[in-house]
Every structure is written in structure tokens, then in C-alpha cells.
Amino acid sequence: FVPRITSTSPTFQISPRHTLFGLSAATSPSSSSLSSSLPDLDLNLAIMKDLETNDYAIVDDFLSPTQIDAVIEDIASLRSDNRFSVAGIGQDKSNTVNSEIRKTETMFIYPKLQFPTNALSFLYPALDRMALTLGSRFQVKMDLALTEALYAYYPNGGFYKKHIDAVPSSASVLREFSFLIYLNKEWSKSDGGCLRLYTNDENHLDVEPTAGKLVIFKSDTLPHEVLETSAERLAVVGWFNREVTPGDISALGGGDLITKLPLLLASAVLIGVGVSML
Numbered sequence: 001f002v003p004r005i006t007s008t009s010p011t012f013q014i015s016p017r018h019t020l021f022g023l024s025a026a027t028s029p030s031s032s033s034l035s036s037s038l039p040d041l042d043l044n045l046a047i048m049k050d051l052e053t054n055d056y057a058i059v060d061d062f063l064s065p066t067q068i069d070a071v072i073e074d075i076a077s078l079r080s081d082n083r084f085s086v087a088g089i090g091q092d093k094s095n096t097v098n099s100e101i102r103k104t105e106t107m108f109i110y111p112k113l114q115f116p117t118n119a120l121s122f123l124y125p126a127l128d129r130m131a132l133t134l135g136s137r138f139q140v141k142m143d144l145a146l147t148e149a150l151y152a153y154y155p156n157g158g159f160y161k162k163h164i165d166a167v168p169s170s171a172s173v174l175r176e177f178s179f180l181i182y183l184n185k186e187w188s189k190s191d192g193g194c195l196r197l198y199t200n201d202e203n204h205l206d207v208e209p210t211a212g213k214l215v216i217f218k219s220d221t222l223p224h225e226v227l228e229t230s231a232e233r234l235a236v237v238g239w240f241n242r243e244v245t246p247g248d249i250s251a252l253g254g255g256d257l258i259t260k261l262p263l264l265l266a267s268a269v270l271i272g273v274g275v276s277m278l
């Protein structure tokens with residue numbers, strides 16, 4: 001039995017209708033005054049149900065237009081300050097750039113920046129709440145100190161080949177949920193760049209990275225890839241990690257996790273670590 005999210009959650013007590021994890025999504029003009037005064041549990045519940053049944057969930061209007069603009073501005077200004085670097089992939093000891101697997105530029109936004117930008121000051125609390133909500137729904141103890149996230153900029157021609165985010169025998173096994181928030185206004189089908197979710201052996205689902213959309217999926221079960229994009233493609237990409245258990249340490253023979261944990265706490269080195277090609 002998984003408890004229903006109740007109104008005792010502080011997130012929902014103070015939240016207006018159509019608020020997800022503290023971020024106000026676009027409100028429906030047709031909602032009645034009564035329902036607009038109630039917290040919107042159904043939308044949250046729908047996400048949780050989707051995640052439970054399909055291992056993924058998609059919310060089209062997670063960010064408001066103002067929030068979308070704030071994150072886009074943030075990425076533009078951080079890129080012009082040269083805060084982005086070409087992303088590497090591979091095993092941790094040789095986290096070398098392999099453009100055959102992934103072509104993108106990234107900037108870590110976790111561990112949290114000491115002086116959060118305008119966008120990060122609403123993203124950080126929203127992401128923390130999201131991790132806690134998911135943890136309580138799925139009865140997993142999340143460790144917010146281990147949250148990883150980055151801004152990703154895919155240039156024209158960017159892509160990321162099929163992979164899974166949580167790989168056994170590596171510290172990435174702590175990743176419970178992967179999340180993506182897309183920031184691409186005026187996206188058109190001909191731009192390519194879809195997130196392809198391999199929902200089972202025979203089927204896949206292509207998700208367009210349109211502005212404001214949130215995608216959450218189980219990190220260990222859902223292979224996915226970014227199809228080549230012919231337009232610049234912006235995303236917030238991240239992973240909510242669960243607490244380390246003694247079982248993790250013995251399962252990994254101590255080696256991987258013990259050597260990586262201090263690093264993991266100091267900086268999000270898991271990116272590209274243990275992400276295996278399928």
C-alpha cells in the first residue's frame with residue numbers, strides 16, 4: 001500500500017491549483033473558483049500513476065512562460081561566460097570526450113551554486129520537493145545531497161546515443177529517477193532532437209523537447225536516447241539519487257562506491273560515469 005499524497009504535505013497546503021512541486025504551471029481558465037482554491041492533487045497523482053505503470057511520466061506545461069524565459073536567459077548568460085564545457089562520457093577513470101556517443105555542452109547546477117541565479121532560485125526548491133514527493137510515493141529514501149543536475153546545450157547536430165542512466169556495479173546505481181525539463185520554444189517536428197524512450201523491447205516513444213515540458217522516468221529500467229537535432233536544443237537534465245545503504249557497499253565490493261562517494265558529494269562526477277551503451 002502506497003499512501004496517497006495528503007494535504008498535510010507543506011507543498012500542497014500552500015500551493016494554488018495547477019502547481020507542481022511548487023512551480024505554477026499554466027492555469028486552466030475554465031477552472032471554477034472552488035476548484036481553483038484547492039490544491040491540485042490529481043495532476044500529481046496522475047504523474048505518480050504514470051510512473052508506477054509505465055516507468056515514465058510527461059507533463060507538458062510544467063514551467064510557466066516566465067519561468068521558461070528565465071531558464072533560457074540563464075543558459076545564454078552562463079554560456080557566454082564560458083561556464084559550459086563539452087560533455088564527456090565513458091568510465092570514470094577515462095571520462096574522455098567521445099563524440100560518437102554524445103555531442104552536447106553542459107554545465108553542472110548541482111551541487112547547488114552558492115549564489116543561485118534567478119532561474120536556479122525557483123528550480124532548486126522545486127527539484128528538492130520533487131525528489132521528496134517521489135521518494136515518499138515510491139517509499140524510497142532519497143538523499144537530496146546526492147541530487148545531480150546540469151544545463152545541457154545540444155548544438156545543431158547534437159545527439160546522445162541509446163543508454164541507461166543507472167548501471168549496476170557503479171555509483172550510478174543510486175539514481176532512482178531521471179528528469180528532464182525542456183526549454184525549446186517554437187520547436188518543430190522537422191528539428192528532430194526527440195527524446196526516444198524505449199518503453200519495451202518492441203516499442204518506443206518519441207518525445208518532442210518543447211518548452212516547459214517535464215519528463216520523469218525510472219533511471220534503471222528505461223533505455224533512451226536523444227535523436228540528432230537540427231536546431232539548438234536546451235534542457236535541464238538530472239537525477240534524483242537514493243540514500244546509500246550498507247547493501248550497496250557490499251554489493252559493489254566496496255570499491256566503486258567507496259572511492260566515488262567523497263567525489264560524488266563534492267561534485268557531480270556521476271555524469272557520464274557508468275552510463276553504458278546498450
Ligand SMILES: O=C(O)CCC(=O)C(=O)O
Nearest residue numbers: 160165180195226235237
Ligand atoms: O537531453 C535529453 O533529452 C536526455 C539526456 C540524457 O539522457 C542524459 O544526459 O543522460
Ligand SMILES: [Fe+2]
Nearest residue numbers: 163164165224
Ligand atoms: Fe540519459
